[in-house]
Amino acid sequence: DSGVTQTPKHLITATGQRVTLRCSPRSGDLSVYWYQQSLDQGLQFLIHYYNGEERAKGNILERFSAQQFPDLHSELNLSSLELGDSALYFCASSVGALWDTEAFFGQGTRLTVV
Amino acid sequence: QQQVKQSPQSLIVQKGGISIINCAYENTAFDYFPWYQQFPGKGPALLIAIRPDVSEKKEGRFTISFNKSAKQFSLHIMDSQPGDSATYFCAASRVAYGNKLVFGAGTILRVKS
Numbered sequence: 001d002s003g004v005t006q007t008p009k010h011l012i013t014a015t016g017q018r019v020t021l022r023c024s025p026r027s028g029d030l031s032v033y034w035y036q037q038s039l040d041q042g043l044q045f046l047i048h049y050y051n052g053e054e055r056a057k058g059n060i061l062e063r064f065s066a067q068q069f070p071d072l073h074s075e076l077n078l079s080s081l082e083l084g085d086s087a088l089y090f091c092a093s094s095v096g097a098l099w100d101t102e103a104f105f106g107q108g109t110r111l112t113v114v
Numbered sequence: 115q116q117q118v119k120q121s122p123q124s125l126i127v128q129k130g131g132i133s134i135i136n137c138a139y140e141n142t143a144f145d146y147f148p149w150y151q152q153f154p155g156k157g158p159a160l161l162i163a164i165r166p167d168v169s170e171k172k173e174g175r176f177t178i179s180f181n182k183s184a185k186q187f188s189l190h191i192m193d194s195q196p197g198d199s200a201t202y203f204c205a206a207s208r209v210a211y212g213n214k215l216v217f218g219a220g221t222i223l224r225v226k227s
Contacts, residue, residue, distance in 0.1 A: 002157065033213055043158070043203060043217040056214045090157050094213055103213035105157030 003027070004093050004106035012112045018079040021109045025072055025093030031055075032074040033094075033103060034066055038087035049074055050097040081113045118206050120218025127225050133191040135221045137204035140185065144206040148215070149178065149189045152201045161202070162189070165209075194225045 003026035013019055025032050034046040036059075045058035049068035060066075063081075068074045078085060088110050092103040120137045127133045137147075148163035164171045164178040164187065171178045177190040191198055201222050205215040 002159070004157070031213070035215075042219045043215075045214050045216070048214055058214065092157070092213065098209060101213075102160050103215075105159065107155065107157050 002104040002106060004091060004104050006089075006091050006106035006109050008109060009107065010110050010112075012114060013081060015081055015083060015113055017081050017113075018077065019081065019111065021076040021078070021089050021091075021111070023074045023076070023091030023093075023106060025074070025091075026104055029093035029095050029104075030072065031094045031097050031101070031103075032068055032072070033092040034060075034074070034076050035090040035092065035105075036087045037090060037108070041087075043090075046076070048097075055097055078111070083113050086111055086113045118204060118216050118218040120204050120221060122221060123219070124222040125224070127194045127223065129194065129196060129225055129227045131194050131225075133194045133198070133223055133225070134188060135202055135204070135223070136186065136188045137206075137218050138184075138186045139206050139216075141206070141216075142185070143208050144216075145209050146207045147178070147180065147187050148205050148207075149176075150203040150205060150217075152203065152220075158203060191223075194223075196225045196227045199224050 005024040030051045032049045037043045046060040048056040066076045088108045090108045092105045094101040094103040149161045150158035151161045152158040175192045180187045204218040
């Protein structure tokens with residue numbers, strides 16, 4: 001168990017809908033990263049928050065947004081969902097914001113858009 | 115230029131054998147190269163990582179070899195065990211960007227007993 005908690009584990013929703021994925025980082029970790037894992041694109045970095053502030057953005061669609069709250073948990077909001085958004089969404093956390101603090105991944109949320 | 119190319123896609127190795135997975139990158143600004151192991155239903159877990167100031171790093175049965183001039187790095191798993199059967203991802207990032215990782219496509223390793 002990495003100590004990173006993601007909810008829900010599975011989510012099935014219809015096209016056009018909006019969903020919220022939640023991530024609770026390990027105790028003491030200030031950084032939260034979101035990744036998308038799909039069969040065709042592999043593991044792709046979406047966004048990084050450090051202590052409530054956005055630090056870096058990757059291949060995140062405009063329909064997606066995220067935030068990190070004062071208690072350090074993070075939410076990834078996906079709207080106007082399309083079939084192609086079906087994927088595993090991982091959250092990872094680390095103590096710091098630099099390379100030398102290991103990122104621990106949660107077990108992921110499997111999103112299926114039908 | 116952001117890509118990390120990983121090969122092979124899949125690998126079958128006999129128990130006790132050596133598993134070798136290769137990665138190549140284009141962006142010379144990358145300066146942190148981790149390998150992750152992922153079991154079905156789990157998130158990736160850091161296995162071993164290297165910075166380009168060393169050519170090799172060994173942790174137990176796992177070794178990273180790094181060739182800066184060729185922009186290649188590889189993972190060697192010595193004395194491979196059935197419990198090593200998993201998907202392995204190489205990745206790269208810039209130190210300043212922390213764990214904003216660019217991942218390879220993954221290698222599915224199966225160790226036959």
